[in-house]
Amino acid sequence: MLRRILAWTAAVIAGVVLGLGSAWAVLKFGGSSFTEHYGHWVFSRAAGSTGADPYTRAIIAREGLLALSAREAVYFSLYTDEHGRPLSESCVYELNGRPLDARWWSVTLYADDNYLARNTDSAHSIDATRAGNDAAWVARISPVRGDATNWLSSREARRGFVIMLRVYNPQRDFHPSEAALPVLTTVSCAGDTP
Amino acid sequence: MKWGQYVLGALIIAAIVHFAAIIAVPRVLMNVAMQRFGEDGDNVWHLAERITVASQKIVRSSPDFAYSACVYDLSNGPVVIAAAPWDEYWSLSLYGDNTDNFFVIDDREAHHGAEITLIKRGTPHPDGASMIVESPSTRGIALMRRLAPTASTYSAAADVAREDVCAAVVQPTN
Numbered sequence: 001m002l003r004r005i006l007a008w009t010a011a012v013i014a015g016v017v018l019g020l021g022s023a024w025a026v027l028k029f030g031g032s033s034f035t036e037h038y039g040h041w042v043f044s045r046a047a048g049s050t051g052a053d054p055y056t057r058a059i060i061a062r063e064g065l066l067a068l069s070a071r072e073a074v075y076f077s078l079y080t081d082e083h084g085r086p087l088s089e090s091c092v093y094e095l096n097g098r099p100l101d102a103r104w105w106s107v108t109l110y111a112d113d114n115y116l117a118r119n120t121d122s123a124h125s126i127d128a129t130r131a132g133n134d135a136a137w138v139a140r141i142s143p144v145r146g147d148a149t150n151w152l153s154s155r156e157a158r159r160g161f162v163i164m165l166r167v168y169n170p171q172r173d174f175h176p177s178e179a180a181l182p183v184l185t186t187v188s189c190a191g192d193t194p
Numbered sequence: 195m196k197w198g199q200y201v202l203g204a205l206i207i208a209a210i211v212h213f214a215a216i217i218a219v220p221r222v223l224m225n226v227a228m229q230r231f232g233e234d235g236d237n238v239w240h241l242a243e244r245i246t247v248a249s250q251k252i253v254r255s256s257p258d259f260a261y262s263a264c265v266y267d268l269s270n271g272p273v274v275i276a277a278a279p280w281d282e283y284w285s286l287s288l289y290g291d292n293t294d295n296f297f298v299i300d301d302r303e304a305h306h307g308a309e310i311t312l313i314k315r316g317t318p319h320p321d322g323a324s325m326i327v328e329s330p331s332t333r334g335i336a337l338m339r340r341l342a343p344t345a346s347t348y349s350a351a352a353d354v355a356r357e358d359v360c361a362a363v364v365q366p367t368n
Contacts, residue, residue, distance in 0.1 A: 007200050015204040019211025027219065050294045050330075054216050061220035061293045064254050065227060066337055068287055069295045104283055104341065106258050114253035116246070124257050127343050164254060168283060169302065 026055060027062050039178035040084070041076040041165070063114055074170055078163040081186045088159040091189040093141040095152075095163070097131070097182035103169035104128045107139065107182065109152045112160035121145075121153035141184075220293040227252055228291075228335060232265035236333075237273050239264045239360045244348045260351035262338040264360035268314040269332050272323075276309040276359035280351060282341040288312070291331040311363065312336075320363065336360060 035044040047060045047067040060067055067075060080086055081093065095107065106127035111117040116124045123145070131137040131150050140148035141163070143155040154161060165182065167174065174180075230251045231240050242261040243249040255261070266273045266288075277286040277299075285300035286308055299308050311323035319326050338358060342351040 008203065011200040011204040012207055015207025016211050018204065018208035020215055022208065023212045023215035023219075026216065050296055052294070054213075057293055058216045058219040061223045062253070065223055065252050065293060066287075066289055066335065067295065068285070068298060072285060072287070072295075072298045072300065106256060106343075108254075108256060108258075110254055115250055116255075116257065118247050120247070125343075127258050129341075129343055166256065169300070 027058060030055065030059060036176070038076070038176050038181055040080050040082065040184065041078055041176075041178075041181050043074065043076045043176055045070050045074070047075055073166060073168045074174075074176070076165040076167070076176070076181060078165070078184060079160075081184060083186070086160045087141075087154075087157075087163065088189065089143055089154045089157045089161070090159070090191070091142075091154075092187040094185045094187055095139045095141060095182050096185070097137050097139070098180070099133050099135065100167055100180065101171040101174035102133075102167045103171075105133065105168065106166045107152065108164045108166070109141065109154060109157060110162050110164060111157045112162070114162070117154065117157035117161065119153055119155040119157075121155060123151045123153035126150045126152060140187075142187075221291055224289070224291050224293055224335070228265045228333065231263040231335060236265050236267040237360055237362045239338075239355070239358050241352055241355050244342075244345065256339075258341060258343040260338075260340040260342040260348050260355060262340075262355045262358055264336040264358075265333065266312060266329070266336055266360065267333050267362075268312065268317075268329060270362060272311050272313045272317075272320055272363040274309065274311055274359060274361055274363055275336050277304070277307055277338055278354050278357035279305065279307040280340045280354050282347070284338065284340045286310075287337050287339070288327065288329065289335045289337065290329060291334050294330065296330060297327050309359075 035042045049069050106125050108125040109117060126139050139150035139152055141152045141154055145151045234240050239262045245255045245257040285298055287295055288297040289295055310325045310327045311320060312327050312329055314332055315328040315330050340351040342348040
């Protein structure tokens with residue numbers, strides 16, 4: 001009798017641990033499974049939607065609470081460089097963008113915890129009001145500004161930070177594609193051999 | 195065979211706990227957000243400080259917006275929400291307690307501002323209200339976004355935001 005009680009107790013504990021662990025894994029790593037990919041940009045049309053399935057809703061709640069539905073705004077996230085490596089504070093990147101068929105856009109850098117990187121550089125984002133939306137633009141992503149006109153500071157962003165592109169009031173002509181979205185290029189990384 | 199029933203039991207419990215957690219996560223996170231935005235009480239606008247490292251309250255806030263949030267509570271009847279107009283992009287969006295964005299209106303549709311009467315889905319529509327929106331949940335968040343990427347535009351947007359209204363409709367007494 002005691003063995004049965006112990007066995008069922010172990011089964012319940014194992015079930016709870018497995019259930020919570022698998023749910024955590026889905027929330028932590030499952031984002032890419034429920035999204036569209038354009039190059040290395042990740043996009044979920046279901047963000048904020050009343051038609052989102054429970055998994056998408058949970059992932060969006062964790063990564064982008066209070067997102068607008070796609071009718072109003074679309075959100076793209078970039079987690080890796082052109083080689084598929086996680087974005088890192090120890091690297092310098094260049095982001096090249098073109099005009100988007102939208103009323104306004106912005107590019108914001110968040111640390112790996114999805115909050116603004118804890119630095120005092122006041123360079124967490126660039127947007128269409130500063131970079132313009134009628135010509136190509138370029139921004140540098142690095143821990144120090146140097147001579148960059150448009151700069152996103154990655155100081156204190158550590159490894160695994162994310163670049164988020166917001167596109168507000170997208171026109172009917174706006175169709176996400178690898179060619180339309182900004183292109184990230186790694187300029188250098190600390191430790192690279194010259 | 196005996197061990198099989200324990201393994202099967204563990205797997206069934208794991209599946210139940212897994213789905214319960216997935217369903218619960220949005221509501222738990224919304225409750226956290228409602229607690230943070232609702233420090234001044236329900237049915238009142240809370241003007242967020244300009245988004246900085248020190249002031250950010252939820253994940254992935256944009257430093258280019260002036261945000262105002264109102265935690266609405268429809269348990270005592272409708273709530274009136276009014277948005278004052280802003281020269282740049284602005285929008286009023288409503289979120290249910292499961293994070294769904296069930297309503298949004300922006301300056302393209304309401305150039306001179308917007309006023310809505312928010313009711314719980316399934317309750318009678320009040321007389322005289324011009325724009326009625328049904329909420330799928332009793333509580334949720336109304337969020338104003340005003341494009342204000344600089345300190346000076348944020349300051350101007352904050353002045354405008356003080357004209358916004360979020361208030362319970364006074365019910366007539368019999």
